[in-house]
Amino acid sequence: MKTLFERSVKGRSCAILPELDVPACLPERTRKQALRLPELSETDISRHYTELAGQTFGVNDGFYPLGSCTMKYNPKINEQTAALEGFADVHPLQDNVQGCLEVLATAEKYLCEITGMDAMTFQPAAGAHGELTGLMLIKRYHELHGNTARNKIIVPDSAHGTNPASSAMCGFTVVNIPSAEDGCVDLAKLREACGEDTAGLMLTNPNTLGIFDKHIREITDIVHEAGGLCYYDGANLNAVMGIARPGDMGFDCIHLNLHKSFSTPHGGGGPGSGPVGCKSFLAPYLPGKKVVCEDGRYAWQDRGPESIGAVRSFHGNFLVVIKAFTYLLSLGREGVPAVAQNAVLNANYLKHLLEGTYEVTNKGVCMHEFVLTLEREKKEIGVSAMDIAKALQDYDMHPPTMYFPLNVHEALMVEPTETESKETLDAAAAAFLEIYAKAKADPEAMHHTPYNSPITRPDEVKAARHPVLRYQFDD
Amino acid sequence: MGGYIPSTVLQQEEMLKEAGFSSMKDLYRDVPEALKLQKELNLPKGMSELETARTMRRLAGKNKVYDSVFRGAGAYRHYIPAIVKSVVNKEEFVTAYTPYQAEISQGVLQSIFEYQTMICELTGMDVANASVYDGAVAAAEAISMCRTPKKKKVFVSAGIHPDTLKVIRTYSWAASEEVVVLPLKDGLTDLSGLDSEASCVYVQQPNYYGVIEDLKDIAEKAHALGLQVIAGMEPFAMCLLETPAECGVDIAVGEGQPLGMPLSFGGPYLGFMAATTKMMRKLPGRIVGETEDTEGRRAFVLTLQAREQHIRREKASSNICSNEALCAMTAAVYLAAMGPEGMKNAASQCYAKAHYLAAELEKSGLKRCFEADFFNEFVTECADPEGLLARLDEKGILGGLPVENGILWCATELNSKEEIDALVKEVSA
Numbered sequence: 001m002k003t004l005f006e007r008s009v010k011g012r013s014c015a016i017l018p019e020l021d022v023p024a025c026l027p028e029r030t031r032k033q034a035l036r037l038p039e040l041s042e043t044d045i046s047r048h049y050t051e052l053a054g055q056t057f058g059v060n061d062g063f064y065p066l067g068s069c070t071m072k073y074n075p076k077i078n079e080q081t082a083a084l085e086g087f088a089d090v091h092p093l094q095d096n097v098q099g100c101l102e103v104l105a106t107a108e109k110y111l112c113e114i115t116g117m118d119a120m121t122f123q124p125a126a127g128a129h130g131e132l133t134g135l136m137l138i139k140r141y142h143e144l145h146g147n148t149a150r151n152k153i154i155v156p157d158s159a160h161g162t163n164p165a166s167s168a169m170c171g172f173t174v175v176n177i178p179s180a181e182d183g184c185v186d187l188a189k190l191r192e193a194c195g196e197d198t199a200g201l202m203l204t205n206p207n208t209l210g211i212f213d214k215h216i217r218e219i220t221d222i223v224h225e226a227g228g229l230c231y232y233d234g235a236n237l238n239a240v241m242g243i244a245r246p247g248d249m250g251f252d253c254i255h256l257n258l259h260k261s262f263s264t265p266h267g268g269g270g271p272g273s274g275p276v277g278c279k280s281f282l283a284p285y286l287p288g289k290k291v292v293c294e295d296g297r298y299a300w301q302d303r304g305p306e307s308i309g310a311v312r313s314f315h316g317n318f319l320v321v322i323k324a325f326t327y328l329l330s331l332g333r334e335g336v337p338a339v340a341q342n343a344v345l346n347a348n349y350l351k352h353l354l355e356g357t358y359e360v361t362n363k364g365v366c367m368h369e370f371v372l373t374l375e376r377e378k379k380e381i382g383v384s385a386m387d388i389a390k391a392l393q394d395y396d397m398h399p400p401t402m403y404f405p406l407n408v409h410e411a412l413m414v415e416p417t418e419t420e421s422k423e424t425l426d427a428a429a430a431a432f433l434e435i436y437a438k439a440k441a442d443p444e445a446m447h448h449t450p451y452n453s454p455i456t457r458p459d460e461v462k463a464a465r466h467p468v469l470r471y472q473f474d475d
Numbered sequence: 476m477g478g479y480i481p482s483t484v485l486q487q488e489e490m491l492k493e494a495g496f497s498s499m500k501d502l503y504r505d506v507p508e509a510l511k512l513q514k515e516l517n518l519p520k521g522m523s524e525l526e527t528a529r530t531m532r533r534l535a536g537k538n539k540v541y542d543s544v545f546r547g548a549g550a551y552r553h554y555i556p557a558i559v560k561s562v563v564n565k566e567e568f569v570t571a572y573t574p575y576q577a578e579i580s581q582g583v584l585q586s587i588f589e590y591q592t593m594i595c596e597l598t599g600m601d602v603a604n605a606s607v608y609d610g611a612v613a614a615a616e617a618i619s620m621c622r623t624p625k626k627k628k629v630f631v632s633a634g635i636h637p638d639t640l641k642v643i644r645t646y647s648w649a650a651s652e653e654v655v656v657l658p659l660k661d662g663l664t665d666l667s668g669l670d671s672e673a674s675c676v677y678v679q680q681p682n683y684y685g686v687i688e689d690l691k692d693i694a695e696k697a698h699a700l701g702l703q704v705i706a707g708m709e710p711f712a713m714c715l716l717e718t719p720a721e722c723g724v725d726i727a728v729g730e731g732q733p734l735g736m737p738l739s740f741g742g743p744y745l746g747f748m749a750a751t752t753k754m755m756r757k758l759p760g761r762i763v764g765e766t767e768d769t770e771g772r773r774a775f776v777l778t779l780q781a782r783e784q785h786i787r788r789e790k791a792s793s794n795i796c797s798n799e800a801l802c803a804m805t806a807a808v809y810l811a812a813m814g815p816e817g818m819k820n821a822a823s824q825c826y827a828k829a830h831y832l833a834a835e836l837e838k839s840g841l842k843r844c845f846e847a848d849f850f851n852e853f854v855t856e857c858a859d860p861e862g863l864l865a866r867l868d869e870k871g872i873l874g875g876l877p878v879e880n881g882i883l884w885c886a887t888e889l890n891s892k893e894e895i896d897a898l899v900k901e902v903s904a
């Protein structure tokens with residue numbers, strides 16, 4: 001379809017602003033370069049984006065079992081409360097914000113209760129940003145304790161790519177450790193990796209294979225005994241919230257993805273919110289200001305000289321926190337564990353329906369997600385994880401996450417979430433099974449899937465070799 | 476109360492049985508008993524939607540929404556055309572994930588491609604990324620782009636936003652990099668301390684105090700010392716003043732909030748980043764590129780992924796995964812609604828209104844602190860900022876921000892002459 005620039009007609013415009021009501025004046029040196037923004041009517045814009053929306057698949061369009069991303073339904077009441085003028089039209093540097101501060105303080109209290117942490121910052125704007133922040137807390141801790149030799153972060157090979165990338169950004173050297181046969185942390189390898197130079201460990205639990213690591217207490221003990229700290233990647237909290245707490249598992253700090261576990265929408269890639277919680281001994285290092293409450297009055301307070309400073313301007317993605325807080329109010333103490341249980345139930349149910357046909361890496365109970373491997377099919381009939389994923393598009397659902405985690409070949413990671421019904425899961429399973437049968441009967445046809453999407457498979461190699469990253473004007 | 480869980484209790488039981496479990500508790504048989512929470516969470520009981528709505532409305536009511544706002548300092552209240560919210564509230568855009576599956580994500584991908592083009596047009600630069608978390612992070616990320624193993628020092632102007640300075644300091648500390656602050660002289664960055672040992676210099680245009688810097692001169696002097704030049708740009712100012720590209724800047728970044736995003740108590744906002752083609756492969760975050768599908772039709776995909784965390788892990792040039800995609804779309808719809816003439820007009824109105832406000836305040840005895848020209852913010856002296864701001868507050872006016880030696884005022888196209896005159900009347904009272 002046409003781009004906005006191809007729809008542009010010289011001289012067309014929307015009448016947005018009134019005429020200037022004060023004397024006109026201009027700066028001395030002005031812009032000479034052309035400003036080639038599109039010239040459009042409101043009708044043009046409205047239809048353009050309606051057409052684009054038609055070529056976008058959201059959670060409201062159908063089942064979205066994108067593993068590790070927790071694509072649960074995004075409740076509409078959250079959008080409505082975040083749009084309230086009293087939140088949306090408030091300046092970050094104004095006073096008279098008792099409501100905003102109360103939300104931040106209360107959200108901190110609830111999320112600390114759920115995670116078993118003592119303090120939290122809402123400055124980080126996404127999960128990876130939270131990781132960087134949490135690692136900075138670890139760095140600061142060692143720095144202030146004179147442990148400058150502690151410069152290594154241990155990361156299992158099943159970890160999300162942001163874990164090692166955040167570690168490197170924080171100036172750490174990454175020590176990758178291979179997972180054990182069952183996908184969990186290999187305790188012997190962990191012991192080997194731990195030493196005088198260990199700053200900490202980054203771990204996802206349940207891990208990216210959807211397994212709750214039974215040895216989690218031993219793991220955090222090993223790291224602590226070696227003098228390191230333990231970081232919990234909270235991307236998978238949906239499986240265990242209200243059931244078990246990272247703080248009780250021995251973790252010292254954690255990031256949450258409010259845009260996963262706490263139902264705030266992903267917006268096609270953000271905005272998210274990645275608050276970081278920590279135990280009290282790390283709290284003085286948190287970035288930004290903290291909210292305190294005295295005699296029912298809320299106020300900002302500086303965290304003091306040991307704080308790492310700031311990782312974002314102002315107070316983070318505040319309206320995303322409003323959405324997550326609204327969700328927490330709706331769920332309450334009984335709703336939080338119910339969400340976790342149903343997320344795990346849905347995953348196990350769907351896994352059970354696929355198990356006889358597809359190879360599932362996890363033979364036992366899974367948590368909120370499970371991983372299929374197409375390694376055998378790839379070898380025997382040339383059908384890859386990508387082929388199956390693309391074929392699923394033709395069944396009105398979004399494909400699972402492909403090729404992650406990296407310690408599984410031809411991986412498809414399936415996370416149904418708790419907001420899907422049995423009917424949806426049954427239909428999805430039927431689609432998976434039908435595709436499998438088709439793949440066996442006609443493997444060649446699989447390479448051309450999807451058949452009904454707005455485009456067929458794009459040439460990614462061409463995109464990277466000859467980058468066209470902006471619209472090219474004729475003139 | 477609810478958890479947005481559609482399965483009925485009966486269905487849950489059926490599914491448990493079918494998958495081989497005796498109860499919900501049985502699903503957690505792998506979790507060591509000692510680790511299980513033995514009590515109920517200390518949270519209130521869940522609420523119905525009506526109660527939730529009522530509670531949130533009550534909380535929102537405890538915040539003051541001002542009739543007129545003369546405070547900017549990194550967060551600006553502009554008029555937001557109706558079409559902007561209508562477009563970005565579309566459920567497909569709101570609820571989609573990052574467009575990993577290009578075939579069913581052309582809408583989001585194309586919107587980012589269009590956004591990237593518009594950022595290139597605003598800045599005059601060659602390439603733009605799909606956004607980072609905010610303007611301050613964009614500045615810190617741009618500094619990382621310039622970092623080399625040998626050059627672990629950066630210059631930043633004292634005229635940048637204090638939060639941006641904090642974020643830069645924090646990111647640079649993590650990378651063991653020294654941050655040297657260049658002082659201001661008469662409100663403008665003093666370059667006399669520059670040397671060739673640093674990787675780059677970061678300045679803000681207009682600077683935190685509203686003053687228009689001589690960006691061309693800064694770029695020339697810095698380049699002569701072999702430094703890269705990063706400028707943090709205000710989006711409206713770029714439509715009126717010389718573009719960063721015209722000034723010879725290597726990386727242009729900034730806070731995109733003024734482009735259609737409400738104040739939102741500080742977020743979500745939008746960090747934009749644009750660079751020369753030479754720096755393209757060092758850009759952090761997502762980038763969308765144009766290509767073809769197997770039928771030869773135009774298609775958009777996430778590209779240049781060899782830079783990114785999911786491919787390169789610890790060798791990646793940044794850790795960005797989720798960014799601010801919906802905010803980028805907001806900016807694009809805003810810019811489409813305003814068009815080139817609308818943006819130039821809005822920028823001139825910001826400039827003219829701020830100059831009218833400054834002249835009127837001066838008549839009432841609030842003298843400007845710096846002589847150099849400014850865009851839509853400026854600092855005046857003020858003997859009793861607290862008293863003045865409290866008086867304005869009573870009238871529903873959010874006055875400028877108290878800063879060292881005075882008040883930092885801001886005007887946008889949203890401030891009518893009437894509003895400005897009402898403000899000045901209070902100041903003179």
Ligand SMILES: Cc1ncc(COP(=O)(O)O)c(C=O)c1O
Nearest residue numbers: 068126127128160162235796797
């Ligand atoms: C396990 C895990 N960790 C971290 C992240 C990064 O989160 P974000 O995209 O919010 O930066 C993700 C996101 O996909 C993830 O799945």
